[in-house]
Amino acid sequence: MSRPRRTLRNACLTAVAALSALSLGVTTATAAGGPTAADRTIAAKLNSRFPAEHLGAHAGGEVMDVAAGRVVWSRNAGTTLMPASSAKLATALAALTVLGTRHTEQTRALLDGSTLYLVGGGDQHLTSADLNALAAATAAALKAQHRTSVTLRVDDSLFPAPTLSPGWPSSYYPGEIAPVRALALLGDRVMDTSLHAGTVFAYQLGTHGIHATSAGHATAPGGSRLLAAHTSGSLASEIEYMLKESDNDNAEGFARLTALAQGRTADWRGATAAVRWAMTRYGVPQSGVVMYDASGLSRSDRMTASALVTLAGLAVDARYNAVLWPILPGLPVAGVDGTLGPGYGRFTTWPSDCAKGKVRAKTGTLHDAIALAGVTVGKDGRWKSFAFVENSAPNITAARGGEDALAATVEGCW
Structure with missing residues (x-):
């Protein structure tokens, strides 16, 4: 069943609200600054909580301070894992960069x-x-x-x-x-x-x-x-919908349109080449990255937590806001909407429910792969990006809850 299309106006208002919050309460220290007290707390807690028994043995994660470009915490961040739908962050990046927010079909x-x-x-x-x-x-x-x-x-x-x-x-x-x-x-x-x-x-x-x-x-x-x-409608509003609802058809279509705009063939090879071109342009680490589609459905796709944490951080990187602003309002809000909404059982129980409304992240789910990559404002008032990916968890539902709890750890409420 078709869902109503989100309007560009709503996307703009959401982004403006987020940017207002950034200007009022989020500091923008330079890369010269060292770890904050909040960073040290995040690292200490994640060291004891990751991967935890319900995440299984094949897991990787990383947290970064976006403005400083500094790694706050990392564990197996270079391990290649199936990203599932978190790969749609790269598709959104490519489409917005090549086609532009006002693009129409x-x-x-x-x-x-x-x-x-x-x-x-x-x-x-x-x-x-x-x-x-x-x-x-x-x-x-x-x-x-x-x-x-x-x-x-x-x-x-x-x-x-x-x-x-x-x-x-x-x-x-x-x-x-x-x-x-x-x-x-x-x-x-x-x-x-x-x-x-x-x-x-x-x-x-x-x-x-x-x-x-x-x-x-x-x-x-x-x-x-x-x-x-x-x-x-504009690409800006369509990207928001694609990310919120994790629409596979949208992702593959956008990647093909992006490939055509670059003079590539609108097939798997051209589409993934266009996406990887954009990742390279923004400095996303591609060691170990393998892409066969734009939706993350392929069981042959591979990404790393390092790549995903960089992709997520671009949503709030002020240097690229003019081009990439639709990504932030497009990210599902913890316990509120999209694939992080209450209907999915996300951020609804202890210990992650304290982060309801405070975390924005792209989900990823296959029958044996769970991913969560997004952003939140830490207790030091600074944007943190995070990525947690798990493959072959013994219990998918428990793994989702575990990753939600890790995101709440980054936010600082648990």
């Missing part, structure tokens, strides 16, 4: 003779309401030409034909993610999202007085006439 209706083409532009938040508005405008344009019937085809040629990513079992389709296409309705988990969008569009045209016969996939010929177009 278009879904178009093109006419060639009596054939109407519904052309996907990679809109990751296209809703049935958006499609209906496009159908209404298209029907009006057709009626102006005295047409009452067309043959409808769908054109998703912006992206190459979908294939399973390395590390994706076939069972992922379509429940975890739909095959990646340039035309899809938000939240639509079917094997061919383009054809389903075309079926919906044909029905909607009918409600506006145009009979449309569906005829499958085809690429619109050059010179086809534009009848109507729908423009998406």
Whole structure:
């Protein structure tokens, strides 16, 4: 089921509020400063609490003081582990850097003779309401030409034909993610999202007085006439949604759009190359990093706590705020919303419930991988970034609770 799209205005207001808090209560010491009393407390507590019995043997973690660029605490931070959906931090970074916060996509209706083409532009938040508005405008344009019937085809040629990513079992389709296409309705988990969008569009045209016969996939010929177009919301608002809800389809689509903007192919190789280019640009450590997708679903993906703690810190790094500001409001808030909301049982019980509303972090969950990478303001009033990753925990639910407790340790309330 599609969820309402978060607006750019809401994202801006959230970011402004966060930045106001930063200016009022968060200090910005230079790298020359040494560890604070809060840093020493964090390190001492994490030394005794990590990895803890419920995290298992394969775990890594790191905490940094963002403004100082200083490691506060580290344990197995260079160990390569499956990051799960925490890898979406890198996808957001790349998309915002290459495409920009104001980037939009278009879904178009093109006419060639009596054939109407519904052309996907990679809109990751296209809703049935958006499609209906496009159908209404298209029907009006057709009626102006005295047409009452067309043959409808769908054109998703912006992206190459979908294939399973390395590390994706076939069972992922379509429940975890739909095959990646340039035309899809938000939240639509079917094997061919383009054809389903075309079926919906044909029905909607009918409600506006145009009979449309569906005829499958085809690429619109050059010179086809534009009848109507729908423009998406801004990338800023879409990135917020992708991070909050950990939307796999969105992540893969954004990475392909980013690849195209760099002149790369919109496939797994081009998408991951674009993401890693952005990571390099911001100095994210890439030793041990292996990426086969942009969503973190691949069981062959590998990241380190050092890479993830750096990615998380960029959300509050003042040097990059003009470009990366949507990441902070996009991070789920502990015990409040997104994948850290109460429905997921996160930050709802002792000892992590004291950090409710005080931690923002990207989650990651596979059946044998748990990750939490985000930011919080420590007891010294300074932004701390953190990353905790565990693979092969004996109990996934307990491991989630353990990582929540470690985040509360960084915040300083436990």
